[in-house]
Amino acid sequence: MAPSLLHLPNGQTVTVSPVFGGLFFRVNDLNTHQAAFPPGWTVILQSEDEDEDKSVGSEHFDDGTAHEQHRKQHLTHRYRRPTLRNDTLFLSSISNPSNSDFKPVTSPTRQIAMMLWATLWWYFHQPHPNPHLPIGSGNEVPEAGRPKGEWRINIKREGIFKGRNLLSKLERMGLVSSEESFVGTEVEDRVGEGWNEMFVNQRSFWQLDARIFLFTLTPTINSPFPPGSPQPRSRPGSPHRDGGTSSPRPDPHQEFPIQGLWSPSMPSPFTSGSHLPTYYPPPPAQYFITNNVRHPLRPKPPRPGETFYTRFVPSLGQYLSFRVATMSRKSPTHQGPVGSMQPKFLPPDSGISSDSGPIPTLGNMSITPCDIELLHTWMNNPRVAAAWGAAGPVATQEAFLQASLGNRHSFPVIACWDGKPFGYFEIYWVKEDQLGQHLNGSELGNWDRGFHVLVGEEEFRGRDRVKVWLSALIHYCWLADQRTERVFCEPRIDNEKFIGYLQDVGFCKEREISFPFKQAALMKILREAWDSPCI
DSSP states (O other): OOOEEEEOTTSOEEEEEEETTEEEEEESOTTTOOBSOOSEEEEEEEEEEEEEEEEEEEEEOTTSOEEEEEEEEEEEEEOOSOOSSOEEEEEEEEEOOOTTTBOOOSOHHHHHHHHHHHHHHHHTTSOOOOOBOOOOTTOOOOGGGSOBOOOEEEEOSOGGGGSTTHHHHHHHTTSSEESOOSOOSOOOGGGOTTOSSEEEEHHHHHTSOGGGTOOBOOBOTTOSSOSSSOOOOSSOOOBOTTSOBOOOOOOTTSOOOOOSSOOTTSOSTTOOTTSSOOOOOOOOOOEEEETTEEEEOOOOOOOTTOEEEEEEETTTTEEEEEEEOOOOSSOOOOOSOOTTOOOSSOOTTSOOOOOOOSOOOTTTOOOOOOHHHHHHHHHTSHHHHHHHOOOSSHHHHHHHHHHHHTOSSEEEEEEEETTEEEEEEEEEETTTSGGGGGSOGGGOOTTOEEEEEEEOOGGGOSHHHHHHHHHHHHHHHHHHOTTOOEEEEOOBTTOHHHHHHHHHTTOEEEEEEEOSSOEEEEEEEEGGGOOOOOO
16 A cells, blocks of 8 residues: 555645554654654554354254354455455554643543544445445345445454543544443453444444544644744744743734645644544524514534534645635635645655645736635626526625625625635525425434535536535534534426536425526435545
8 A cells, every 4th residue: 555645624645544454654754743742653453254164063943953153254355445344443553742842632532532533434435345235145136135334443452442431532532433232341451341342334434523523733842843833023022021932812804825744823624723633512492583583592603714513625726715704805814734745844754745836926826716716707707697696796795695604594795716716605504595495394304414616716616525524514414513403405397417416416406496586406315324534
């Protein structure tokens, strides 16, 4: 297996290389990104093949008869490619950073959870195994008619995972699961009763918010590692009382060059001045009535210009990101990672080139228009205007965006590939939306969501890209609130191409709905029917 470069959603990269009996994960950019990852860790990843039934003796019963016993033998070998349920993993060793450079992690369990999460992020980016289950020898049912199983990987209670109460803590975090949902009778924790058959399911993994596990280390005072990605400074910081200097407070409107890594000083889903996870569970529900509709009080959306979803797409070699639209006449500068950038600090034996490409100049830099100008261009495209009806002078799009930003049950989104805007989306809560008036109580939950979409840039059209960003929209809806059980979309009934795209990513057509302005196909996808985003 050749070294592979793993792109995490916070912009960090990890080189994965085969070693004896497993895989070594080496962090590439500790110099510029103070993640709580150690410089590296090793996992043992194995696969099991079920051999044919073997006779293992006979058992004698009270009636004097003897019955031959059979059991399947499991042949363990080194991992070569994913299997549906026969892969086993455990963390065998950790290479910790020097205590003179980084303060020890406050919670070693959280650090281990983050390493396991990153390992699983790599594993579930591998090619999907055959989903069909074996049904015994001698059965002539063709493969297409056999039952399907869910893709899972088994977590073995060995190596680091033998730590006291470690697997139980990982289970409380939702990272690992077990079908043995009993207390158990053993008093000694060393026995591990009920914790030997742990696993991670692909579907549940993709519905875990990465902010639970990705956080940063705090450098020591004399550490050569800076507290954030280096930024040009116009003047030194203000003096401290103790004689030192403080860093100037970052200006949220300051123009920064495009960064290959998220910086703690820049807005992102993973920004945290405390170097702790940025995920918090939803608060208890409060209910209000709007237009005679009783609904939960909705959480505030992300801030204008804030990137709230980002993910590297290996099939396209680019980062897909969603940010909130903004009324600012100044174009938001992309401050997240881009797929064309290689890490600047690769290990010498990584097998990956670290060339950073040409130096940006006025000749090769592109100037992105502000969001109002983007909407003005897109909405006046005849293809878009026919569906959205928002063509006209720039004042029309300005009023359109202002109304969208002031809506209490939806928010406007600018979608980007490697920071370049390509489309406009609206994500909404269905219950308060006009769609909710056409659904009865059994069809709609309090937390179900929907979206409207348009692609304005011709270069980013096409089935391959549409499947990726459609599945990412669904992915975000699941991550944003675990109580969301359905996602809806209501395209016009004659938009057969887009309806086909929706079906490609798992939507099904429920029926048709008559709005005052269109006849729509009611498209729906259930959380339990969704496996993973397109990668």
